[in-house]
Amino acid sequence: MANELYTRTNQKIYFAGLSLEALGRAEEGKEMNAIALIQAGREAALFHLYGALLGLCHEIAGFYRLPQAGSPRAEMIMNREVLESMAIPELAELVEMAQSPDSWIARLLKAHADMFQPPRVPHVPKGDVTQPLIVAVAMQEDEPKPLSREELEGWRQALKKMALRFREGLNEC
Numbered sequence: 001m002a003n004e005l006y007t008r009t010n011q012k013i014y015f016a017g018l019s020l021e022a023l024g025r026a027e028e029g030k031e032m033n034a035i036a037l038i039q040a041g042r043e044a045a046l047f048h049l050y051g052a053l054l055g056l057c058h059e060i061a062g063f064y065r066l067p068q069a070g071s072p073r074a075e076m077i078m079n080r081e082v083l084e085s086m087a088i089p090e091l092a093e094l095v096e097m098a099q100s101p102d103s104w105i106a107r108l109l110k111a112h113a114d115m116f117q118p119p120r121v122p123h124v125p126k127g128d129v130t131q132p133l134i135v136a137v138a139m140q141e142d143e144p145k146p147l148s149r150e151e152l153e154g155w156r157q158a159l160k161k162m163a164l165r166f167r168e169g170l171n172e173c
Contacts, residue, residue: 005062009055009163016048016156023149043115045152049159050074050112053105056163060090063170075109090166104155111147 023041026034057077061069064086068077076082078094097105 005059009052012048012052012055013160016045019045019048020149020153042147046111049155052159064088104158108155
């Protein structure tokens, strides 16, 4: 394999596809441990999608010879401070999408960060024993639904298209 920056991005996009295929097989539920395989497939796909996004950031940073070219996290490249040091259109698009909570990049970054959070026990309010006729009711937030395979695949396709589009502009004439 060539030692070009784009090879890592392509590799991670491919690995995300393999993880999504494994997730699809696990969702068929034929295995005894299907629930664990679904979670593992979802996390593996998310891990590789984040890696592909980081690879794309490395491609951009490497092309423009930014000092952040070796950053271990995409967020270290996709921020306003880096953008203010040099006006880079590809980076500007990534930063804008990362800061827009409804964009797929922002959702990808949040989902990736959430993987490293410990499980949370739902808070159940204690009942007041002095008032047996009053029932304690709490409006609890619903747990977020796990990412679907279709949404993860959509992110993969969007990342693929973005990488191809960016590479067209990054070619030196």
